Every structure is written in structure tokens, then in C-alpha cells.
Amino acid sequence: MDILFIEKLIVMAYIGIYDWEKKFLQKLIFDVQLGYEPKSKHLGNNDKTFYINYIDVSNTILNLVNEKQFFLIEDVADIVANILIKQFNILWTQIIVSKPQGITGATNVGICIKRNKW
Secondary structure, eight states: OEEEEEEEEEEEEEEOSSTTGGGSOEEEEEEEEEEEOOOGGGTTOOOGGGSOOHHHHHHHHHHHHHHOEESOHHHHHHHHHHHHHHHHTOSEEEEEEEEETOSTTOSEEEEEEEEEOO
16 A cells, blocks of 8 residues: 655635634645555556546645635544545545644644545
8 A cells, every 4th residue: 555645735714613713714734644555557657547646636625625614623624534535536544634823822733533435
């Protein structure tokens, strides 16, 4: 199994439980890992259908988060994980969503989830 990863993908989102949080964009940072079976017999082949395109993965995350308003970072992580599994036919994913300065006194808060295709 191979793991494709994207680190520190910054997305601006409307997120929060409280009314004051929902009024402005807040920074979310995504660290994503995608587990998949490589098509090793196709290594060196330029046919894009044999690979997971990390630009497509990034754009999927950006578009999804930009189109919705969320209450919790847990919701964001779960929705993103499920869509990535379906859209890119991956075996599993780990998603870390960080919300820098989400609470006073801490530099970061976040959630780490793992989801399987099964």
C-alpha cells in the first residue's frame, strides 16, 4: 500500500457553533493521508487514470469547504474523509483538521480522524 499525503493545506471556512464565529472566515489547516494500492505495473506511464492526482484532491477539499458552513471541525473532517474515499476510490484516509487559535491560551486545536473504505 502507498500513502499519498498533503500537509498544511490552508482553507478559509465559515465554521463555529456561536453566532459571532459564523460571521467571518476562519483558517483551517488540513493534513491528509490517502492509502491506496499502487498500480505498479503502470509506473512510468503518463496515463493519469492510474494515479491519484493530489491537485484534484486539494481542489476537492477547497471546493467542499468553501461551499458550506460548518458547526464543528469534526463535521468538516468526516465529510471530507467520506468524499475523498468515494471520489478517489482510496482504501483509507487520515484527516487532521486544525483550527489555529481556536481557543484562547492555545496556539492550535484540532481533530484527527481515520476512515476506511469498508
